[in-house]
Amino acid sequence: MRYDDSEQAQELAQRAHDLMEEVVLPMERERPGGMAVSSGTVTKLREAAREYDVYAPQISEAHGGMGVDFRDALPVFEEAGRSLLGATAMRVDAPDEGNMHLLELAGNDLQKEQYLEPLVAGDIKSGFSMTEPMQGAGSDPKMIRTTAEKDGDDWVIDGHKWWTTQGVEADVLFVLARTNEDAHPYEGCSIFIVPADADGVDIVRNVPHMGGGSRSESHAEIVYDDVRVPEEHLLGELDRGFVHAQERLGPARLTHCMRFSGMAQRSLDIAKAYMSEREGFDSTLSDKQAMRHRIADAETRLHVARTAIRDAADRISAGEEARVPVSMCKVFTANVTQDAIDLAVQCCGANGIGKDLPLSDFYESVRQFRIVDGADEVHRRVIARHAFDDVDEAELEPVTRFGQPTRRSGDGH
Numbered sequence: 001m002r003y004d005d006s007e008q009a010q011e012l013a014q015r016a017h018d019l020m021e022e023v024v025l026p027m028e029r030e031r032p033g034g035m036a037v038s039s040g041t042v043t044k045l046r047e048a049a050r051e052y053d054v055y056a057p058q059i060s061e062a063h064g065g066m067g068v069d070f071r072d073a074l075p076v077f078e079e080a081g082r083s084l085l086g087a088t089a090m091r092v093d094a095p096d097e098g099n100m101h102l103l104e105l106a107g108n109d110l111q112k113e114q115y116l117e118p119l120v121a122g123d124i125k126s127g128f129s130m131t132e133p134m135q136g137a138g139s140d141p142k143m144i145r146t147t148a149e150k151d152g153d154d155w156v157i158d159g160h161k162w163w164t165t166q167g168v169e170a171d172v173l174f175v176l177a178r179t180n181e182d183a184h185p186y187e188g189c190s191i192f193i194v195p196a197d198a199d200g201v202d203i204v205r206n207v208p209h210m211g212g213g214s215r216s217e218s219h220a221e222i223v224y225d226d227v228r229v230p231e232e233h234l235l236g237e238l239d240r241g242f243v244h245a246q247e248r249l250g251p252a253r254l255t256h257c258m259r260f261s262g263m264a265q266r267s268l269d270i271a272k273a274y275m276s277e278r279e280g281f282d283s284t285l286s287d288k289q290a291m292r293h294r295i296a297d298a299e300t301r302l303h304v305a306r307t308a309i310r311d312a313a314d315r316i317s318a319g320e321e322a323r324v325p326v327s328m329c330k331v332f333t334a335n336v337t338q339d340a341i342d343l344a345v346q347c348c349g350a351n352g353i354g355k356d357l358p359l360s361d362f363y364e365s366v367r368q369f370r371i372v373d374g375a376d377e378v379h380r381r382v383i384a385r386h387a388f389d390d391v392d393e394a395e396l397e398p399v400t401r402f403g404q405p406t407r408r409s410g411d412g413h
Contacts, residue, residue, distance in 0.1 A: 003075075003306065003307065003310055004310065005072070005075055005310070006071075006072055008068070008069075008072050009071070009072040009073075009074070009075050010075070012054065012057060012068065012072065012073070012075065012076055013075035013076060013078075013079055015052050015053055015054050016052070016054045016075070016076045016079035016080065016090065017079050018052060019048060019049060019052040019054055019079075019089065019090070020079055020080075020082055020083065020086055023045070023048045023052075023089075024045065024048075024082075024083050024085050024086050024089055025082070025083055027041065027044075027045070027085065028083045028084075028085055028358065032355075033354065033355025033356050033357075033358075037085060037088070041085075042088055042089075042122075045085060045088060045089035046088075046089055046091065046122055048089065049089045049090045049091070053066070054066075054076060054090050055090060055091055056090070056091040056092070056100075056120050057072075057073040057076050057090070057092070058070060058073040058076075058092065058097070058100075058101070058255075059091075059100055059104065059116075059120050060104065063104065063112060063116050063117050063120055064117055064120035064121055065091075065120055069317060070251060070313060070316060070317050071310070071313045071314055071316075071317040073092075074254065074255070074258055074309070074310065074313050075258070076090060076092060077092050077255045077258035077259050077262070078258040078259070078261055078262040078265075078306070079262055080092050080093075080259060080262060081258060081259035081260055081261065081262025081263045081266075082262045082263065082265065082266040083266070083358065084358065084361060084362075084365065086262070087259055091120065091122060092255065092259075094165065094252065094255075094256065094259075095126060095127060095128050095165045095166055096119055096125060096126050096166070097252070097255060098128065098248050098249070098251075098252035098255075099119065099126040099127075099128055099174055099248070100116060100119050100120060101247075101248055101251055101252065102128075102174065102191075102235070102244060102245075102247065102248040103115055103116040103119070103235070104116060105236075105244070105247050105248070106191070106235050106236030106237075106244045106247070107235060107236075108232075110232065111193065111232075111235065115172055115193060124171040124172060125166055125169050125170050125171055125172075126166065126170050126171065126172050126173070126174065127164040127165060127166045127167040127170035127172075127173045127174070127196075127220065128164065128165070128173075128174045128176075128248070129161045129164040129167065129173045129174060129175045129176065129194075129222060130144075130161070130164075130175075130176040130245065131161060131162060131163045131164070132144065132145060132146060132159070132160060132161055132162065133160060133162050133221075136159075136160065137176075139374065139375050139377070139378045141176075141186075141242065141245075142185030142186055143185075144176065144177070144178050144185075144189060145159060145160075145178070146158065146159020146160065146161065146175070146176070146177045146178065146224065147159060147177055147178045147179075148175075148177035148178070148179050148190060148192060149179075151228070153230060153231050154228045154229065154230055154231070155179075155192060155228070155229050155230075155231065155233070155234065156226060156227065156228055157175060157177050157192060157194065157200075157224045157226075157227040157228075157229065158224055158225060158226060158227070159175075159177060159223075159224045160221075160222075160223050160224070161175070161220075161221070161222045161223075161224070162207055162219070162220070162221040162222070163207060163219045163220075163221075164219065164220045164221075164222055165217060165218070165219055165220075165372075166217055166218060166220075167196075167203065167218060167219065167220025167221075167222055168203055168206050168218035168220045169218060170196045170220075171195070171196055171197075172193060172194070172195055172196060173193075173194045173195075173196055173201070173222070174191055174192070174193060174194075174235065175191065175192045175194050175224065176189055176190075176191055176241050176242075176245060177189060177190060177191075177192060177241075179238060179239055179241075180239050183239055186242045187239055187240070187242070188239055189239065189241035189242055190234060190235075190236075190237075190238050190239055190240070190241040191234075191235040191236060191241045191244055191245065192229055192233050192234060192235060193229070193233045193234075193235050194224075194227060194229055194233065195229075198227055198228075198229065199226075199227065199228070200224060200225045200226045200227035200228070201222065201223075201224060201227055202222065202223040202224075202225060203220055203221075203222055204220070204221040204222060204223055205220070205221050206218040206219065206220060206221075207219045207220070207221055209368075210364050210367060210368065211361075211364035211365040211367065211368055246321075246323075249373060249374075250316060250321065250322065250323065250326050251316060252373060253326050253329070253330045253373045253374070254309055254312055254313055254316070254326060254329060256330075256369065256372075256373055257305070257309045257329050257330060257333040257334075258306075258309060260333060260334070260337040260366060260369050261302060261305055261306055261309070261333060261336075261337060263337065263341065263362050263365070263366065264298075264302055264336065264337040264340035264341055264366075265302060265340075266358070266362075267340055267341045267343075267344035267345075267359055267362055268295065268298055268299065268302070268340055268343075268344055270344060270348065270357055270358075270359060271295070271343065271344035271347040271348055272286065272295065274347060274348045274351065275291065275295075275347055278349075285347065291347065294343055295343070295347075298336075298339065298340040298343055301336045301339070301340075302336055302337070302340055304332075304336075305329070305332055305333040305336045305337070308325070308328060308329050308332065308333075309329045309333065311325060312325035312326050312328075312329050323382060324382060324383060324386045327374070327379035327380075327382040327383050328379075328383055330373065330374060330379050331370075331376045331379040331380055331383070334366075334369045334370045334376065335370065335376070337366055337369065338366050338367065338369065338370060341359065341362050341363050341366050342363065344359055344362075345359050345360070345363050
């Protein structure tokens with residue numbers, strides 16, 4: 001398929017494709033199925049990404065990236081998604097990618113020097129600590145119960161978070177806490193930079209979870225008990241934490257979409273290769289019309305998703321919030337990619353659920369996408385609210401209503 005990508009984007013995507021074909025995928029195939037990737041392997045992958053000139057394209061050159069426009073960098077995320085190792089190699093991996101974007105947008109010069117540049121270099125890891133257990137904030141973030149109160153020159157944070165991705169491994173945590181009880185729920189929170197080894201930060205556990213694959217990524221439950229951070233650890237503006245979080249989440253949702261669309265395309269490529277060789281009932285599986293039609297439908301829906309993602313990215317690059325287009329992309333792509341990967345598993349039979357191929361890891365990984373960065377239902381709520389925001393009552397003028405007989409000129413009555 002051809003997309004309206006700039007020449008720079010196409011060249012960047014081609015280099016990313018070459019890295020995947022020549023380094024990442026061969027390395028993936030050499031490893032035993034289901035085996036976690038070592039830090040040494042990550043280092044080799046990132047060295048290769050630098051050699052291919054596709055390392056952290058979305059971050060400014062001043063802070064260690066390539067300074068590529070968000071829209072032009074987007075196809076790299078799709079290439080990276082073709083393997084669970086790809087995003088890690090190119091430093092476009094969540095949650096660090098979103099946290100780097102947040103720091104670049106809202107951080108001051110000192111915060112960028114202390115945290116952004118080491119994150120881009122891969123010297124440290126981060127977690128975004130927003131979601132809370134039952135009774136706290138989840139899909140409805142205004143229910144947040146974690147608080148930060150000013151005490152002299154410090155902020156004191158108390159609360160309970162969980163599903164902080166990469167929280168166990170993180171060196172630094174970005175914590176969303178309520179700072180103004182009297183403000184509107186969406187206006188009374190702030191984000192704080194909290195070193196993971198600060199007094200009072202209790203990493204309770206890695207929540208047992210589906211997926212993880214070769215990266216074995218944690219989702220931490222964390223208690224913040226009287227955690228003190230200095231004033232300069234406030235990220236961005238006071239009481240504007242939701243605004244900053246949305247600035248992070250909008251682009252991050254699209255980069256998630258691109259990574260998972262790459263994963264879905266790789267899954268279909270594996271399925272088509274398998275179906276073309278595997279025979280049953282006197283012909284190859286690829287000759288069975290029912291399966292051919294299912295593959296055709298999956299390819300079509302994936303193309304529509306990719307097109308919609310690029311449209312939303314164009315809007316963000318133009319300075320728009322693009323909240324509704326982003327929600328449309330998120331909910332549609334999450335379901336399209338899940339269905340495509342599920343189909344690929346089915347097409348490959350026992351090889352689909354085995355670990356020799358990456359499909360079972362993909363399958364476990366993609367299911368979370370319909371929940372993380374906003375559940376399907378939340379995004380549908382955003383879309384529906386917009387859809388019903390400007391109803392044209394004139395469309396119902398011809399409708400007959402009780403007690404109001406319809407009398408039109410020329411109807412013969």
